[in-house]
Amino acid sequence: MAKPSILPSGMKLVGDVSGEEDFVVFGLVEGEVHVDGTVVVEQSGIIRGNVRGRTVTVRGVVVGDASADASIRVDDGGKMVGDVRAPRVNIVKGARFRGHVHMVDAGGEPAAVPSKKRRRRKRHSRRPDETAAQGPSASSGRLPAEPTVPGTLRAAQKADTVVGDAAPDMHRRPPAPRMPVLRRSRARRKDSPA
């Protein structure tokens, strides 16, 4: 697979694409894309239809569901409307995304997280809504309809990349920033009686 297959910008393909190849889209595809290699939708590229590959990278636009054997990545500037299904899913900061995220391992089961990491994360989380989102029922994948938030968090640790719009900052935010706020309020109190 030295040379990827390419649909150039200015070209439109209405139909289905399949095979053991890498496929790079600069143009417009209306139809199914199902390859064994990597699929890259470049900035000018648009796919309207379902996409399947070993990895799928979206820098342009995909309207349709995507599934990958390895990973799916919606890059900064990329837009995607549809569900994604892969062991690893990265929604990079700056990406636009509407749809569900299903993180499954190769066997189709929800991706497992080492219990160590999960515990450590719980200790850090102090907000009630966050704790609920990472509760045992959600993180064990018993609710396949909405594993979006915990799934995204899992990928954040696993892939060590920025993931999701809201998710990644929550557990990384330490309690430290509260301190300067307290000091300021104390200082005001001292000033006001004097």
Place this chain on the structure above:
Amino acid sequence: MTSRSKAGYIGANLVIHGRLSGRGEITVDGRFEGDVAVEGTVKVGTTGVVLAAVEAEVVEVAGHLKGRVTSTDEVMVRDGGTIDGDVHAPRVSIDDGGVLHGGIQMDFDLPDALSEGDF
């Protein structure tokens, strides 16, 4: 990356069913079934199989093309290339080793002396 975005490529292990349209150049080393209507160049590589009506400015066949070919400029059948179908183009060339099964329709003028006949 810019050169990549100009020329399209369908790899040897890729199969496409459908209709390709637009502007530019594309090389098919894989398999394409359907229709191709491109303002530009369509090349069928040595491993390429195109089962489609092809409309383009330039068509160059080193692999196998089955279907009607309509060109506004030039059609070339290279050594090892095969066209199964009628070709309609201003210029058509068949190299040594190239095969064409079908008709060729080239539009051109004949000397005035022959203009009374219907050639």
